[in-house]
Amino acid sequence: MARYDRIARLPPPAREDCFPAWLSLRDLQDHEREPELGRRARLRFLALRPLRRLLLRGLEGTSEDSLRLQVDGVRDEIERLDERDPERSRLIDYLTEIGGRSPQGLVTATLDVGAAAEGAGHSYAAEEFYRTGLELAREHGLPSQEARALRRLARVHRGREEWEAAVALGREAASVAQRAGAPVQWAMALEEVARAETGRGDRARGRAVLDEVAQRGRAEENDHLLAVAAAARCALELGADDFDLAIREGCRAVELFPPTDPHRNRALLDTAAALRRVGLWAAAEACYGVVETHSTWVEHRAEAATERAVVAAERGDAPGFRRRRERILEIVDSGDLRLRALLHVGLGRGCLIAGDVDEGREHLRLAISSARDADLESLLVSADELLMALERGQRLTSPRPRPASPESRAAAAALQDGFGARVTAGG
Amino acid sequence: MALIAALLPIDEQRKALGEAARGHDVAWAEDWRDLLRLVKARPAVAAVADLHAERGKDGVLRIYRFSQRFPLTPILVWGDLDGRDLFRLGKAGATDVVPGADSRNRLLVEEMVVDALADQLADRLDHALRSRVRREGRTMVRSATARITEGVQVPDLATAHEVSVSTLERRCEQWGLMTPGRLLLWLRILYGLQWLLEPGRSVESVAGQLGYSSGAAFRRAIKATVGGRPTPLRNARAFESAVETFVAECPGDVAIRRALGS
Numbered sequence: 001m002a003r004y005d006r007i008a009r010l011p012p013p014a015r016e017d018c019f020p021a022w023l024s025l026r027d028l029q030d031h032e033r034e035p036e037l038g039r040r041a042r043l044r045f046l047a048l049r050p051l052r053r054l055l056l057r058g059l060e061g062t063s064e065d066s067l068r069l070q071v072d073g074v075r076d077e078i079e080r081l082d083e084r085d086p087e088r089s090r091l092i093d094y095l096t097e098i099g100g101r102s103p104q105g106l107v108t109a110t111l112d113v114g115a116a117a118e119g120a121g122h123s124y125a126a127e128e129f130y131r132t133g134l135e136l137a138r139e140h141g142l143p144s145q146e147a148r149a150l151r152r153l154a155r156v157h158r159g160r161e162e163w164e165a166a167v168a169l170g171r172e173a174a175s176v177a178q179r180a181g182a183p184v185q186w187a188m189a190l191e192e193v194a195r196a197e198t199g200r201g202d203r204a205r206g207r208a209v210l211d212e213v214a215q216r217g218r219a220e221e222n223d224h225l226l227a228v229a230a231a232a233r234c235a236l237e238l239g240a241d242d243f244d245l246a247i248r249e250g251c252r253a254v255e256l257f258p259p260t261d262p263h264r265n266r267a268l269l270d271t272a273a274a275l276r277r278v279g280l281w282a283a284a285e286a287c288y289g290v291v292e293t294h295s296t297w298v299e300h301r302a303e304a305a306t307e308r309a310v311v312a313a314e315r316g317d318a319p320g321f322r323r324r325r326e327r328i329l330e331i332v333d334s335g336d337l338r339l340r341a342l343l344h345v346g347l348g349r350g351c352l353i354a355g356d357v358d359e360g361r362e363h364l365r366l367a368i369s370s371a372r373d374a375d376l377e378s379l380l381v382s383a384d385e386l387l388m389a390l391e392r393g394q395r396l397t398s399p400r401p402r403p404a405s406p407e408s409r410a411a412a413a414a415l416q417d418g419f420g421a422r423v424t425a426g427g
Numbered sequence: 428m429a430l431i432a433a434l435l436p437i438d439e440q441r442k443a444l445g446e447a448a449r450g451h452d453v454a455w456a457e458d459w460r461d462l463l464r465l466v467k468a469r470p471a472v473a474a475v476a477d478l479h480a481e482r483g484k485d486g487v488l489r490i491y492r493f494s495q496r497f498p499l500t501p502i503l504v505w506g507d508l509d510g511r512d513l514f515r516l517g518k519a520g521a522t523d524v525v526p527g528a529d530s531r532n533r534l535l536v537e538e539m540v541v542d543a544l545a546d547q548l549a550d551r552l553d554h555a556l557r558s559r560v561r562r563e564g565r566t567m568v569r570s571a572t573a574r575i576t577e578g579v580q581v582p583d584l585a586t587a588h589e590v591s592v593s594t595l596e597r598r599c600e601q602w603g604l605m606t607p608g609r610l611l612l613w614l615r616i617l618y619g620l621q622w623l624l625e626p627g628r629s630v631e632s633v634a635g636q637l638g639y640s641s642g643a644a645f646r647r648a649i650k651a652t653v654g655g656r657p658t659p660l661r662n663a664r665a666f667e668s669a670v671e672t673f674v675a676e677c678p679g680d681v682a683i684r685r686a687l688g689s
Contacts, residue, residue, distance in 0.1 A: 007518055010491075010518045012518060013520075018517045019521060019523045022513070025517060032510075033511065038510030038511050038514075042508075042510035042513060046526065053535075057538065062538075063534040066538065070532060070535060
């Protein structure tokens with residue numbers, strides 16, 4: 001035991017002081033005896049190695065046969081993963097791209113695997129994939145991909161509350177996107193900066209950054225930039241408890257984003273959250289309904305379905321909540337731990353509001369187990385707090401809504417009319 | 428030809444390393460303790476070890492001890508490595524890993540051995556001499572650094588360049604280098620000082636590896652080239668300064684200096 005502790009006590013080394021791709025294993029810190037996480041971390045590490053060697057030695061210095069053997073070896077192991085595993089197909093696509101050696105496709109695939117790792121709550125694995133994608137994009141002169149990698153890195157650092165790094169990377173992403181002539185990428189990079197500024201407690205600076213995006217959107221008459229700024233502002237004001245402003249900005253973003261843009265769904269979810277806080281439940285449910293029906297992202301659909309069920313509980317419609325919960329449970333068997341944790345926390349909260357204590361306890365235990373496995377700190381804290389409240393015998397009540405301003409009521413009505421019109425127009 | 432110290436108990440592993448490191452010497456260690464002893468006693472420039480070489484011993488802890496004693500000597504770790512092993516090896520200071528299937532990929536192992544054997548001091552000297560010494564001279568320095576652990580002497584260098592000792596001396600002057608004898612003395616000192624930056628090496632063992640009769644003889648040679656104060660032994664700053672003094676002592680090629688306007 002003493003010998004084991006000797007290594008465990010060592011601080012994790014910096015990325016540049018360690019062998020290539022080691023950072024992808026760093027999510028094992030304090031979890032090194034968890035076999036599932038260890039297996040996954042090893043697969044990611046092995047998948048990254050051929051690409052890291054390509055970057056280190058260049059195409060000329062790398063034997064094609066050796067590369068093929070490495071890739072085939074990892075592919076064999078990855079194919080043994082559960083077919084429902086969301087990372088499996090992305091890793092296989094990524095390995096195929098290494099074989100193809102098309103820089104553009106390879107960077108995209110590398111960033112995609114990073115996103116899957118990030119979605120599973122493994123921020124260091126995500127960082128290693130994003131950094132590798134970034135190096136590759138720079139090596140091959142792909143500025144748009146470079147900006148994307150930088151922005152995702154900023155998001156990873158923000159998630160770890162490393163605000164300085166998040167702001168710096170977001171700014172760098174914006175400047176690369178600006179040079180590449182990619183205004184939407186630029187706006188999204190600044191959105192990341194605004195989120196980091198807000199996260200570290202400087203909402204004023206966050207608003208100022210978003211104003212910069214909106215200003216450019218107005219000057220260039222670019223609706224997409226205006227939509228990005230409004231959606232980010234909605235999230236910011238929601239966090240600041242200014243629900244009327246959040247609703248106004250959220251409705252604006254929903255109106256400006258093209259219906260197929262996945263960011264529109266995020267804006268709808270945030271707007272719905274603000275609508276609930278001022279008691280405009282019908283409008284909130286309509287927003288969730290749109291996301292649940294139309295989003296192509298399973299995370300968005302799951303969040304919308306869960307929150308929609310919880311709204312029923314908040315409105316005092318316990319049977320309605322139970323019906324919706326049953327439907328969600330049919331789809332909850334997902335290999336994605338983050339998704340499972342998210343669903344169970346939401347349903348646990350709904351059960352507590354509806355007075356279904358036993359079911360609530362079960363949901364929260366499942367949420368805690370999934371959040372712990374995926375190292376999802378914020379979800380773990382939420383689930384722990386709810387479970388503690390339950391064990392203390394506290395009845396969870398829905399938050400008392402604030403009175404909605406006439407502007408919010410009008411915006412909500414317009415939003416619902418818009419959905420109705422779209423549904424009618426769509427047939 | 429470089430010397431690799433290796434702790435690989437399985438024949439298949441030994442064969443794989445032997446093939447990948449063709450052209451280099453491999454000294455086989457019996458156990459972890461022997462590996463440390465080998466690197467201390469002989470001029471090994473890299474080490475290779477199977478993490479599970481000794482049953483019941485925590486291989487990662489051994490790698491950690493190795494990297495603490497020999498922080499400048501690369502160590503490649505072989506074996507069936509699970510996620511936890513890999514994670515801990517990074518913390519322990521392994522230079523790189525050759526997990527399971529990769530050890531059967533001869534080309535990959537060959538590349539990794541080449542990377543591990545990269546002589547950073549030789550690269551650094553080559554870079555520093557670029558503005559003073561012409562290419563042929565730098566090639567000669569390279570060939571001398573590659574054989575410094577073999578106890579290379581001036582006649583060996585002359586033979587390698589297919590010239591007489593006096594011709595080699597003349598050419599060194601033309602290329603802007605110091606005399607071949609002085610060059611070899613300097614290179615022995617620089618390599619010795621670099622090795623001594625590793626806590627696992629002693630003055631006596633380094634002196635022996637470089638062909639000196641004793642630690643005292645090595646100390647005298649250091650004093651005659653680098654000077655004695657502050658002590659250049661186990662002193663990173665003094666080592667940097669020794670590299671600079673070596674470069675400055677090379678007279679430099681007249682044509683290059685003229686071209687550079689100095």
